[in-house]
Amino acid sequence: MQTQKKTHSQQWQRTLCAAMLITTALTVNTSSANSPAPTLPEFVKSSLDFRQLNNGDWLILDKKSLRLLSASGVELTSMKVRAKQFDVRESANYALAALIDSDTQNVLPIRIQQAQFQLQTSLPAATSALESSCLYRDQQQLMHLFVIAKSGHAQQWILEDNQARLVRNLALPANAKSCEVDDRTETLYVNEEDFGVWAYAAQSESHAARGAVELRQPYGRLQHGAHAIHAMQNGIAILDAAGSNISLSTSTSAKQDWKINKQFSKKTHAAWPQKAGILRSVDTPGKRNLFLRDDSKKTWIAITSLASKVSPVTAAIPVLLPQAQTEEMSRLGDAADDPAIWRHPLDSQQSRILGTNKKQGLLVYDMQGKQTQLLEVGRLNNVDVRQQIQWQDGVSDIAIATQRDDHSLVIFDIDQNGSVREVSRIATGLKDIYGTCLYQPSRGGLEAFVNDKDGVVQHWRIERKNSAYQGTQLRQMKIATQPEGCVVDDKNARLFIGEEKRGVWLTNADVMQASPLKLIAKVGEQLHADVEGLALYHGKKETYLVVSSQGDNSYVIYDAQAPFRYRGKFRIGFNIEKGIDGSSETDGLEVSSASFGTGYEDGILVVQDGHKHLPDGAQNFKYINWKQIAKALQLP
Known part of the structure; x- marks a missing residue:
């Protein structure tokens, strides 16, 4: 030259x-x-x-x-x-x-x-x-x-x-x-x-x-x-x-x-x-x-x-950087779907991320993204976690996932070290089981919402007696078209359900105070179909609803209380320094406002990545610190 x-x-x-x-x-x-x-x-x-x-x-x-x-x-x-x-x-x-x-x-x-x-x-x-x-x-x-x-x-x-x-x-x-x-x-x-x-x-x-x-x-x-x-x-x-x-x-x-x-x-x-x-x-x-x-x-x-x-210069959607990513799925194609977060009771940095593999089972990762467990329990779709559940015979941490082979709810026990094991299954009778989310009422125990691709949403009461689990269906609701993601605000007994083509619905999670479904976030200018994962961030001042806007590869934030004000949206881009790609076509996501140690003092967002790049590979999950989101969208 x-x-x-x-x-x-x-x-x-x-x-x-x-x-x-x-x-x-x-x-x-x-x-x-x-x-x-x-x-x-x-x-x-x-x-x-x-x-x-x-x-x-x-x-x-x-x-x-x-x-x-x-x-x-x-x-x-x-x-x-x-x-x-x-x-x-x-x-x-x-x-x-x-x-x-x-x-x-x-x-x-x-x-x-x-x-x-x-x-x-x-x-x-x-x-x-x-x-x-x-x-x-x-x-x-x-x-x-x-x-x-x-x-x-x-x-x-x-x-x-x-x-x-x-x-x-x-x-x-x-x-x-x-x-x-x-x-x-x-x-x-x-x-x-x-x-x-x-x-x-x-x-x-x-x-x-x-x-x-x-x-x-x-x-x-x-x-x-x-x-x-x-x-x-x-x-x-x-x-x-x-x-x-x-x-x-x-x-x-x-x-x-x-x-x-x-x-x-x-x-x-x-x-x-x-x-x-x-x-x-x-x-x-x-x-x-x-x-x-x-x-x-x-x-x-x-x-x-x-x-x-x-x-006019249109306002750019903020592009945020992932801090970590999990190891790739052991199955290629559309495999990863939904994450859940389990927080260690004594050492938050020993917490675990649970992720479903629609072709294999449940995976467990540490806070650095390293896989610690693989439970080959069949085709799991959605998973959710609740901790310190008060049962008649004790206290435990539980994860529940939807199993698409036998259309059941699979119950997993999580011990104090973050080790996960399957303990039971509950048949739902659904024809094409899809999404689920958990509800921990103030009166104790555990409840689950589970939906079918035809729009049916079931409400179940989960009970444990003598270390054995059983479920009782409490009610059934119907949405016009396919739902998947859902999340419950336990404190206020509010259930949010995502209908993929229309938006986010709200109803009361308490069966004794059931209310008609209300559309509180419509697919349109900000929210693009498919509406996928839903999660709640419980901040010191406000609670926010986080929604995966799959149609434009973004994540939309709303106030989780009326009038459910739109707070902004962001995308996840390349972290070149760490060699991590962005995320796209996100199915499931989960968020927590708890501290998870250095880098996640204000909480963490975990999202499924539909296309692993830099270089190409099997799907995985990305970790994003909440502080970065709050700063970009000026959230209090």
């Missing part, structure tokens, strides 16, 4: 910070007839690819090198390399470029700082021919790199702290020609050769489904697929395979309904390239200028200037 150092003013930090405060949305209005056509500096026009940085410098790719030039065209540094194109992202104090070396097939992430090039990190050597790479900066401002092979095998990497960490593997179309990411909408665009353009979620914790943007006929509006793509704000520019038309497409509803807002054609553009190459854009005040490379004349042609406007 050949570099040369030059004196250079450092402006990245303030220009990038200013840019982050303003979100630009493109309109489809082209520049007026009296406006001059957008132009590029002469030293850019002959490049294979280019990007202008926020401080005005230019990155130029030619046949044999990548170069950094000042706004006036003075070369600041360069490196010898052959590549077809490259991508760039900027942080507060440096820029990152990524390209595929045509000779070695190595992906080169190049750090650009103080007018120098430096290899940010080395990625493993490619095992198959590479076709494309593109960068993405997430909501945490972490740098990601997508690498796509001609076979369609793709990988997503995080490039931070001079390290490359594999986040996940992806299955993309074979012969994917190129990729681009719109950071604002967190959309990964992939151009499948001879077929068209697909949209994926760039956020690794999102669902891996794809949506069609523009496909070839008869599946879409393109004649033979797409030749080139370029991500724009809230949309994408697509050059058709013939190189004769450019369409600007935007999504109107969650990347599913794509609409062409504007088209530019060779027929109406006098300077249209004879042999079209790639698309690029340059921002100027109030404009985003689109250029198309003419590969025959080896120059860039101005296509149009799009008017840009300042749009």
Whole structure:
């Protein structure tokens, strides 16, 4: 790598910070007839690819090198390399470029700082021919790199702290020609050769489904697929395979309904390239200028200037960091489901996290996430714990889980050391048992609520006599569609039930004071279906209801008393320092306001992670300290 150092003013930090405060949305209005056509500096026009940085410098790719030039065209540094194109992202104090070396097939992430090039990190050597790479900066401002092979095998990497960490593997179309990411909408665009353009979620914790943007006929509006793509704000520019038309497409509803807002054609553009190459854009005040490379004349042609406007910056959902994670499930696929917390009576750091495995049984973990027990008792779904239960023949700590093979409630005894053993089962008569939660009335004993996928909710009284358990059904309720998560506020005898598609219901947990179900949190703007895990945090001043909003991979907080005010929501992201990924598609969760020692003085939230990444693996559970949540949402 050949570099040369030059004196250079450092402006990245303030220009990038200013840019982050303003979100630009493109309109489809082209520049007026009296406006001059957008132009590029002469030293850019002959490049294979280019990007202008926020401080005005230019990155130029030619046949044999990548170069950094000042706004006036003075070369600041360069490196010898052959590549077809490259991508760039900027942080507060440096820029990152990524390209595929045509000779070695190595992906080169190049750090650009103080007018120098430096290899940010080395990625493993490619095992198959590479076709494309593109960068993405997430909501945490972490740098990601997508690498796509001609076979369609793709990988997503995080490039931070001079390290490359594999986040996940992806299955993309074979012969994917190129990729681009719109950071604002967190959309990964992939151009499948001879077929068209697909949209994926760039956020690794999102669902891996794809949506069609523009496909070839008869599946879409393109004649033979797409030749080139370029991500724009809230949309994408697509050059058709013939190189004769450019369409600007935007999504109107969650990347599913794509609409062409504007088209530019060779027929109406006098300077249209004879042999079209790639698309690029340059921002100027109030404009985003689109250029198309003419590969025959080896120059860039101005296509149009799009008017840009300042749009309000939407409040970002806080992204919090997990402090620990459990060991992975021993079964792949959808296995982990629901956690529960048992607190050690003398040493809180010796407490245990119980977690269900829908393919195997019950797992027990310590506060560092190490598995201490596996009870292979069949397909368990939900689990809940109560401690210091007053029975006729003594006091004990109990966990109860739903068993989907025999549709029973499985009762587990927990001894003073946190060791768990099965002691009994109670048949429910349900056809498809699902969720459960426990209620410890002030009068003593234990009660359980258990639901079925058809909406039936049963209320059981659990009794123990001479160390033998039995159950008596007290009542039955019905919800219109499928419930699962539920939680009881023991002190106030309030039962919260989650109906996956509609929201959270409330009723009285005391059978002697039964009340009609009331919908207190609806699926809508803040809460997204499926509504999954529910838990209660009993703080010194307030009690909060925590709900897993599975549809947008977030966690919503409400006051647990009328009027059940919405307090905010958050997501769980990467803890790069500890090598822990975020969480997504959370089924069950549990929270406690008790102190669990260093790092969890104000309590702990435990959530199921539907997709284990960094790297890919079997599902597990993540631990988050409550203090972080309270600070982010300004909870008293």
